[in-house]
Amino acid sequence: MSADAAPAGIRTGVDIGGTFTDLAAVDSTGIIAVRKVLTTTGEPARGMEQALLQSIGNLGVEGTRITQFVHGTTLITNALIERTGSVTALLTTAGFRDVLEMAREHRYELYDLMLEPPRPLVPRYLRFDVPERVLADGTVDLPLDRMHVQMLAHELVEHGVEAVAICFLHSFANPDHEQEAAAILKEAAPGLQVCISSDVAPEIREYERASTTVANVYVRELAARYLADLRDRTAAAGVGPAPQIMLSHGGLATVDTAARYPVRMLESGPAGGALAAAAFGAAAGWQDLLAFDMGGTTAKLCVVQEGVPLVTHAFEVDRRYRLRAGSGLPVKVPVIDMIEIGVGGGSLARTNALGLLAVGPESAGSAPGPACYGHGGERPTVTDADLLLGYLDPNYFLGGDMPLHPRAAATAVRRHVGEPLGLSIVDAAWGIHTLVNEDMANAARVHTCERGQDPAQLPLVAFGGAGPVHAAGVAAALRSGRVIVPPAAGVMSAVGFLTAPMAFDFARSAGGRLTDFRQADVEEIFTSMRCEGERLLVDASVDPMAMSHQRLADLRYAGQGSELRVPVPAAGRWPDDLVSAFQREYQRRYGRVGPDVPVEVLTWRVVVSGPRPHQPLTLRVTASPSAAQKGSRAAYFPAAGGFVDTPVFDRYQLEADFAVDGPALIEERESTVVVPPGAQCTASADGCLHLEWPAR
Structure with a gap:
């Protein structure tokens, strides 16, 4: 241009x-x-x-x-994950310095004798008791010992501390002591980074609140x-x-x-991919779908429901066991609800202690990368297997800017997988490819079923550099009959960034039975959070007249240990309409009506947003039917008898009415769409490719 x-x-x-x-x-x-x-x-x-x-x-x-x-x-x-943040200390209410280590007093893997608990970001010698006490209702039981905090400030600086997290008991109900302590630290030691929990995560549950505050200040300077x-x-x-x-x-x-x-x-990149999947799915007429993002290091799956990716406030980072809840550091911030699997294009394949094939979670990363990159990597990866199966063109990887080396891939697969398992290079490569597909499908089944969805009924929106290569295999394992591959699938997270509005999320823990709250008190809580959000967005040059806000509440039946997030009606009968909304969500999630007991609230939430951008996300190309087929090459499809001569198409030359029956390969600069035998691929006007199978 x-x-x-x-x-x-x-x-x-x-x-x-x-x-x-x-x-x-x-x-x-x-x-x-x-x-x-x-x-x-x-x-x-x-x-x-x-x-x-x-x-x-x-x-x-x-x-x-x-x-x-x-x-x-x-x-x-x-x-x-790499522990490269600031040297951090933690100030807590006297008697609570070990909250980070005690965690939930729960073994996340009951029978593992070698279990590794999450490693706190702050070692015990940098966690300090502070004389003060606020009760659960916000009243002060013991005033803050200001002199004690001043003495601590000088001691922390002398010992090389760079950042301080302050998490006092019940500060979500009354933040005064945290704010006083922070002011003392900043006056006595202006160079310290200081975060208080009532600002970062003003919510109930002490361990999660402390962990989130520590994580925030730990990386703040970086x-x-x-x-x-x-x-x-x-x-x-x-x-x-x-x-x-x-x-x-x-x-x-x-x-x-x-x-x-x-x-x-923490999850900014994957969030963009989920937003893009929702946008392209809605354009294709699908409000409920499964977003599938497979990049170089990991794969991620996210349920999109009624056109919006699900959001959670229960997130863990640096898990000792990637798929085991409780093995990581909890971070109580809103994140798009997704499951991460340690398999991507760069995931390493090997034989495990039982002599079986295993893939991931260890990755070759960008340096040295897969063996086929020719940058010194000697161990086989998923990308090496896909190259040997003919799914990738060694001369068109990243549009030809980065040629691949099949011989290096073959050597790595033979040496580390084929010979130990007594398999040919092709069988070893196919084993790597199918094992990765099954791992992702298994994770998708669990993730969708836990959210009240049937994966067989959801189209798979595939993106990421490796997603379109593996999408058909994952969909087949899930018995899903449709895959949607958006244009520019290899950079879909970056595309998704451009669909997002300016927005911020606020939370206030004020618990109790709903019948104990007056509607005026609830409105006051929401108004406070909304005004705070509007100030942030005004600072970002968002027109106040274009702002919107969503009100939510974390509810549960009295006596339960976990809660559901429910939109709060703007008007109507209080609290009957909110109770009814909770009961509907409970039945949708668990398939039954809950017990006949009162409903209680733990936390009130507000999301304040600016306008969402509205513009086409089609890929601008000049279609040329005569140039659509680039040629053909041998690709491996067991259903077709092994290696078969497979037509290769240039995605940038496909017209809106393009259709082809598998097997076929459709290449773009950042990724390749694999169309297996038995599937039909069609192109839509917005540049999406739709893979469909006959009804099963």
């Missing part, structure tokens, strides 16, 4: 993942540019800058044409430096507007807000 022909406004999203950094740019006509480059692990913002400069250079435009820049990153997650570097690099590229940051719940925030609450960025 020439500069003269370029559109006036370009919106750009960049997602930094564990293996690749993805970029997508859109204008009023749709998606005009995509880019995927290897993540620069030691300096992730540099890879972002490279992708940005290459993209605007290829478009022939200036950075000043960019009117919005949205960013998501794995930096915060990696810092928590996030501030990174976000400042990001702002400088985008400005140097000529980008006028300040970057906006994708949060884990699917909303955007300013750099300043993200720097204040970096823990809310």
Whole structure:
């Protein structure tokens, strides 16, 4: 595209993942540019800058044409997992310094004698008791010992502490002591990063609240430096507007807000993918679906219900066992509800202690990467197996910018899988491919059923670099009859960033039976949170007249140990309408009506949002039916007898009425869609590819 022909406004999203950094740019006509480059692990913002400069250079435009820049990153997650944050201390109510270690006093794997508990971010010698006590109703039982906090401040600085988390008992009911202690620390030691739980996570449950506050302050300095570097690099590229940051719940925030609450960025990349899946699914007429994102390091699955990805406030990071709840550090912030499986294109294949084939969760990452990258990797990965099966073109990986090496892949698969198991290279590669599909399908069954959905009834929206390669196999294992592959599937998280509104989530724990609350008191709680959200969005230049807010409550039957999140009606009979909404959600989730006992509330919530962008997300291409088929190559399909000559199509040349019966391969720059025998693939006007199977 020439500069003269370029559109006036370009919106750009960049997602930094564990293996690749993805970029997508859109204008009023749709998606005009995509880019995927290897993540620069030691300096992730540099890879972002490279992708940005290459993209605007290829478009022939200036950075000043960019009117919005949205960013998501794995930096915060990696810092928590790798323990590269600040030296952090924790101040707690006297007698509660060991909450982080005691956790829930629960063994997440009852019979594992070698069980590893989550490792706290703050060691015991940096956890300090503070004389003070606030009761559950917010009344002060013991005033804060201010002199004690002052003495601690000087001692912390002398011992090299860089950050302090303050989590006092029942501060969600009365934050005064936390605020006083924070003020004392900042006056006595201005260089300390200080976070208080009543600001970060003002919710009931002491362990989760302390863990979240610690995680936030632990990465705060790192996030501030990174976000400042990001702002400088985008400005140097000529980008006028300040970057906006994708949060884990699917909303955007300013750099300043993200720097204040970096823990809310933990799942920013996957959140973008779920939003994009919901948008493309709705355009195809599907309000309920399963988003399937398979990248270089992990695969993620998310249920989209009534056009919206489900959101949860129960999230764990750095799990000792990837799929075992309770084995990680709890973070009580809103995140799009998804399950993560440790299998991606770079996941390593091996034989385990029982002599069986296993794949993941260990990954080759971007350095050295899979053996076929030719960067020094010697162990086989999923990408190596897919290459040997003919699903990937060694000369068209990333559009030909990064040629692959089949011989290196064959050597790695033979040496580490084929010979130990007595299999040929092809059988070993097929074993890796199918094992990964079954692992993802098993996780999808559990995830969807726990949320009251039947995976066989949900279309699979597949994206990520490896998602379209494996989607048909996963769908077949789930007995689902449809796969949707959006355009620019290899960078779909970056595309999804551009569908998100400015938004922030607020919570206040004020528990009790609903019948004990006056409607006026509830309205006062909601109004306080809504006003706080509106101030944040006004600071982000959102028009107050364009803002909306959603009110929710965490409810349960009296005596239960967990709760359900339910929208709160704006008007009507109080509290009967809210009780009825809870009972409907309870029946939908569990298939039965609950017991005849009172309903109680734990936490009230408000989500304040700006307007959602409305523009087409079609991939702008010039279709040429005569150039649609690029050629053919041998690809492995056991249902067709093994290796068969398979037509290969250029996705950028497909017309809206394109249709082909499998087997077939459809290539785009960042990914390949595998159409197996027995499936039909059709293209829609928005650039999506639809794979369907005959009714089973």
